[in-house]
Amino acid sequence: MFELLGIPPQALFGQLLLGLINGSFYAILSLGLAIIFGLLNIINFAHGAQYMLGAFVAWMLLNYLGINYWWALLLAPLIVGITGVIIERLLVQRLYHLDHLYGLLLTFGLALIIQGVLRNQYGISGLPYTIPSQLSGGQNLGFMFLPNYRGWVVLASLVVCIATWFVIEKTRLGAYLRAATENPTLVSAFGINVPRMITLTYGFGVALAGFAGVLAAPIYSVNPNMGADLIIVVFAVVVIGGMGSILGSIITGFSLGLIEGLTKVFYPEASSVVIFVIMAIVLLIKPAGLFGRTA
Amino acid sequence: MSAAVATSGIKVQQATGGMPRHHVAIFIALLAAGIVAPFMLYPVFVMKVMCFALFACAFNLLLGYTGLLSFGHAAYFGFASYICAYSAKSWGLTPELAILLGTAAATVLGLVIGALSIRRQGIYFAMVTLAFAQMVFFFCLQAPFTGGEDGIQAVPRGHLFGLISLRSDFTLYWVVLAITLGGLLAIYRIIHSPFGQVLKAIRENEPRAVSLGYRVNRYKLATFVLSAALAGLAGSTKAIVFQLASLTDVHWSMSGEVVLMTLIGGLGTVFGPILGATVIITMQNYLATFGAWVTIIQGIIFVVCVMLFREGVIGVISKWIKKPL
Numbered sequence: 001m002f003e004l005l006g007i008p009p010q011a012l013f014g015q016l017l018l019g020l021i022n023g024s025f026y027a028i029l030s031l032g033l034a035i036i037f038g039l040l041n042i043i044n045f046a047h048g049a050q051y052m053l054g055a056f057v058a059w060m061l062l063n064y065l066g067i068n069y070w071w072a073l074l075l076a077p078l079i080v081g082i083t084g085v086i087i088e089r090l091l092v093q094r095l096y097h098l099d100h101l102y103g104l105l106l107t108f109g110l111a112l113i114i115q116g117v118l119r120n121q122y123g124i125s126g127l128p129y130t131i132p133s134q135l136s137g138g139q140n141l142g143f144m145f146l147p148n149y150r151g152w153v154v155l156a157s158l159v160v161c162i163a164t165w166f167v168i169e170k171t172r173l174g175a176y177l178r179a180a181t182e183n184p185t186l187v188s189a190f191g192i193n194v195p196r197m198i199t200l201t202y203g204f205g206v207a208l209a210g211f212a213g214v215l216a217a218p219i220y221s222v223n224p225n226m227g228a229d230l231i232i233v234v235f236a237v238v239v240i241g242g243m244g245s246i247l248g249s250i251i252t253g254f255s256l257g258l259i260e261g262l263t264k265v266f267y268p269e270a271s272s273v274v275i276f277v278i279m280a281i282v283l284l285i286k287p288a289g290l291f292g293r294t295a
Numbered sequence: 296m297s298a299a300v301a302t303s304g305i306k307v308q309q310a311t312g313g314m315p316r317h318h319v320a321i322f323i324a325l326l327a328a329g330i331v332a333p334f335m336l337y338p339v340f341v342m343k344v345m346c347f348a349l350f351a352c353a354f355n356l357l358l359g360y361t362g363l364l365s366f367g368h369a370a371y372f373g374f375a376s377y378i379c380a381y382s383a384k385s386w387g388l389t390p391e392l393a394i395l396l397g398t399a400a401a402t403v404l405g406l407v408i409g410a411l412s413i414r415r416q417g418i419y420f421a422m423v424t425l426a427f428a429q430m431v432f433f434f435c436l437q438a439p440f441t442g443g444e445d446g447i448q449a450v451p452r453g454h455l456f457g458l459i460s461l462r463s464d465f466t467l468y469w470v471v472l473a474i475t476l477g478g479l480l481a482i483y484r485i486i487h488s489p490f491g492q493v494l495k496a497i498r499e500n501e502p503r504a505v506s507l508g509y510r511v512n513r514y515k516l517a518t519f520v521l522s523a524a525l526a527g528l529a530g531s532t533k534a535i536v537f538q539l540a541s542l543t544d545v546h547w548s549m550s551g552e553v554v555l556m557t558l559i560g561g562l563g564t565v566f567g568p569i570l571g572a573t574v575i576i577t578m579q580n581y582l583a584t585f586g587a588w589v590t591i592i593q594g595i596i597f598v599v600c601v602m603l604f605r606e607g608v609i610g611v612i613s614k615w616i617k618k619p620l
Contacts, residue, residue, distance in 0.1 A: 043418045091602060100418050101364045102601050105558065108551060109597025116591035229429075232547060236426040239419060269437060276430035280411055283423065287414040 012265050013144035019261015020254065021150055021219065024157030025051075025212050027253025029234045031161060032208035034243040035168070038181040039201045042092065042103025048231025049111035050206045054080050054213020055222045056118055059129050069132040073214050080210030085203040092202065093195070111228070118224040126221030153215050160211060161250045168246055177201065236279045242292020252290060314483075317618055321566055322480075329472045338464040339536065344576045345475040346533040351556040351568030352482050353525030358554070359563030360486055361518045362498035363413075364421045367428025368526050368553050370408070373545030374431055375401035375527030380447040380540035381440055390453045390461055394474070394531040401527020402520055404431070409519030413512055425547060432545045446541030450534060467536065474532050478525055483565060485521060494518055498563075548590075555593060558600045561607025564620050570608055 029047055036044045044050075057079050058072035067075065087110065095102045131149045138147040168174035180187040180194050188194040213227075220226055241252030256275055264271040282290065314322075332341045350372055357363045379397030382388045388396065412423045435441045442448070452461040461467040485491050496504045497511055505511050534540045543549065556575050560567030575593075582589045600607070606614065613620040 037418075043422065091598065094602065098605075101421065102605070104364070104366075104418060104421055105554065106598060106601040108554075109594045109601065112551070112590050112594030112597065114594075116587045116589075116594060119587040119590070228547075232425055232429045235422040236429075239415070239422055239426065272433040272437075273430045276426050276433075279423070279426055283411045283414050 007265055009143045010145070015261045015265045016258060017144070017146065017150055017154075017261075019257045019259070019264070020154050021257070022260060023254040023257020024154055025216060025230065025253075026234055026237045026257050027161050027250045028157055028208055028212040029231070030237045030241065030249045030253050031164060031246065032205035033234065033238055034246065034249045035164075035208075036202055036205040037243050039177065039184075039198055040088075040092065040096070040103070041100050042095070042107065043100070043235075044202075044205065045104055045107040045231070046087075046111040046114065047107075047206075047209050047234070048227030048229075049114040050080055050084065050209040050227070051213040051216070051230065052118070052222075052224060052227035053083070053114060054210030055129070055217040055220075055226065056122075056213075056224075057210065058214040058217050059127055059222045062129065069214075069218075073211070076214045077207040077210040080213070081203040081207030084206030085199055087206075088199045088202040093199070111231075115224050115228060122224065124223055124225060126223035129217040129222055131218045149218060153219065156215060157212070160208070164208070165246045165250065233275055236275050238289075240275070240279050240282045240289060242289020244289070245291040248289075248291025314487075315618075317620075318483075318565070321620070325479075325569070326476065329476065333465060333468045338468045340576075340580065342464075342468060342471045342536045343533070344573050345471055346529045346536065347553075347556065347572040347576055348569040349475050349478045349532075350526050350529035351553050351560070351572045352479055352565075353522045353529060354553045355557045355562065355564075355568045356482055356485065356525070357518055357522040358557060359561075359567075360491065360498060361494045361515060362501075363515060363519070364424075364554075365412070365519070365522070365550075366421045366425035366554070367408070367431075367547070367550050368424075368522075369545050369547065369549035370428035370431040371401040371405055371523040371526040372530035372533075372549065372553075373435065373540070373542075374404055375530035376534035376540040376544050377435060377441050377447065379531035380450040380534040380538075383453060383535065384447060384450045385440075387451075388453075389457050390455055390470075390535050393453075394528065394535060397531030397534065398524055398527040401530065402524040405520045405523020405527075406516075409516050409523065413515045413519065425550065428545070428550055429547060432542070432547070435542060435545050441540070444542065446539060447534075448539055450538040450540065452535055452538060461535070471532055471536060474528065478528055479569070482525065486565065490514070490517075551597075552593070555597055555600075557607075558605075559596065559607055561610030561613070561620075562605075564607065564609040564613060566620050567607050567609035 029051060033044060033047055036042065054076050057076040058069070061067040061072045061075060062069070091106060091110075092103060095106060135149040135152050138145055139151070140146075168177060176187065176192055176197065180192070180197055184194050216226065237253055237256050238249070240256065241248045243249070256278070259278070260271055260274055263274040270277075329341075329345075350368075354365070354368050357365055357368075375397035377397075378400040379393045382396050383390060383393035408424065408427045412420055412427065415423050436443060452467060454460050455470060459466065461470065486494075493504065493509055493514055496507070496509070497514060501511060530544060533544070552575060556571035557568045558571070559574055560569065560571030578592065579589055582592065604611075609620050
């Protein structure tokens with residue numbers, strides 16, 4: 001086999017694949033954050049906890065009710081999304097007239113509660129979730145071994161991201177959403193129920209996080225802290241990409257995952273900070289973010 | 296509301312010249328409490344409260360008086376404690392020099408991160424500061440001198456100025472009391488200086504402050520650096536008290552805790568964060584055995600404070616007695 005800069009191709013492509021998978025999660029999560037921020041003007045700090053909740057719901061469905069992965073892929077985001085709707089109706093809604101920072105603090109508190117409750121119940125050692133039988137095994141691509149499940153994660157994330165982009169940019173519903181983001185008062189004057197739209201948008205953004213959680217469950221062990229550190233990286237991704245563009249979030253998410261993977265191959269010590277370094281550089285060169293509009 | 300409080304603050308100050316009488320009374324009461332406390336309570340516990348009170352007040356300088364939410368203040372607190380602990384242990388610096396060096400490190404870190412972070416506003420500022428703090432966390436996890444997961448343990452307390460042994464909790468207590476009160480008075484002075492008035496103007500209406508000719512970004516950066524330095528002072532002192540620097544102090548949950556302390560006591564009040572720190576540390580002390588319950592209760596307090604109690608304890612009292620506290 002050929003070698004690239006002294007790195008065996010299995011290692012290189014293996015890390016690239018891992019980077020692509022992390023990138024999938026960055027993309028889905030930053031997409032959800034961007035949609036929520038666009039309409040609600042709050043940063044949903046609970047996003048990481050809701051991602052973790054998605055994984056836990058999938059685990060509970062399997063272990064308590066015997067519901068398999070494929071149904072969980074549908075049901076878990078729905079359940080997490082409904083909890084999101086309840087949270088928006090009960091709590092978040094009352095903060096819109098205040099400084100945006102209060103929304104951040106509220107959702108931070110919610111994240112602490114969700115994490116604390118699950119940590120109390122299940123500990124921090126992590127629960128295993130087996131890969132569904134249809135996706136076990138893998139393909140030998142010659143230059144690397146591709147586990148089926150990992151390929152599926154990348155594919156599913158791409159499909160979900162593109163579908164979300166399509167709905168928001170190309171459909172009538174999406175047009176309402178974009179209009180309400182620009183000027184909610186005017187849109188409600190046209191007879192559209194903006195508060196309900198806001199609630200459902202929050203629910204949808206949260207459901208995206210839950211979906212990512214289900215995808216992640218078989219790869220990483222299901223544990224209460226899985227979202228906490230991830231969400232901070234996603235914040236950096238959001239700062240790098242800027243929240244102005246849906247497609248921008250997706251591209252930034254995937255490419256930063258790849259860059260992180262490459263760093264793991266060539267300079268592993270820096271892999272945990274490379275995204276933050278890129279964030280610093282972007283702040284120096286283009287403070288509004290790569291795809292952001294200057295506000 | 297806060298604008299009204301701020302302006303009435305100026306009036307009181309002008310009427311009496313210098314510190315208003317009820318503030319003098321509170322500082323004297325704090326001093327008295329600080330003198331009595333080690334005889335009634337476990338000195339190490341009181342020292343912990345004091346370190347966090349200083350930390351929260353430093354944070355409040357940024358959030359409460361300038362309106363900048365830094366979600367990464369643990370970075371300055373924790374990084375300073377590492378530098379202080381390392382220099383005291385490996386270089387054998389005397390405690391006051393180690394604390395100064397830790398504070399200086401936090402100042403430089405605050406200058407770099409602050410200069411980058413103030414390029415974004417509002418919610419982005421919070422995310423950027425959090426992300427940089429996480430970077431500092433990873434650095435502290437991996438750097439060779441920090442001892443990774445173990446942290447730096449058994450840091451010698453040493454001899455103050457090379458003369459007075461700080462081995463006894465009781466002796467150390469008076470040093471910590473002096474540092475804390477000094478820090479608090481410095482913050483008080485900053486808030487009530489002309490510089491502090493400009494900060495409040497930026498908080499209330501940034502475009503207006505710009506139109507009045509203030510270089511807003513310089514003020515923001517200066518406050519950021521001051522706040523980071525004072526947080527570093529608190530962190531370094533804590534390292535000497537507990538003879539330990541660990542990852543807990545750089546972790547994002549510590550950044551959240553200091554926000555909570557400030558919120559509970561009252562954003563933009565002089566004495567609120569002191570009370571908030573006391574409440575949170577006491578709570579952690581009593582609930583330490585319950586594990587994750589501490590996190591849950593902190594989360595609930597966050598939610599309750601944000602939903603129902605945004606002015607905080609001291610904020611509410613200040614409204615009752617119609618005097619800024």
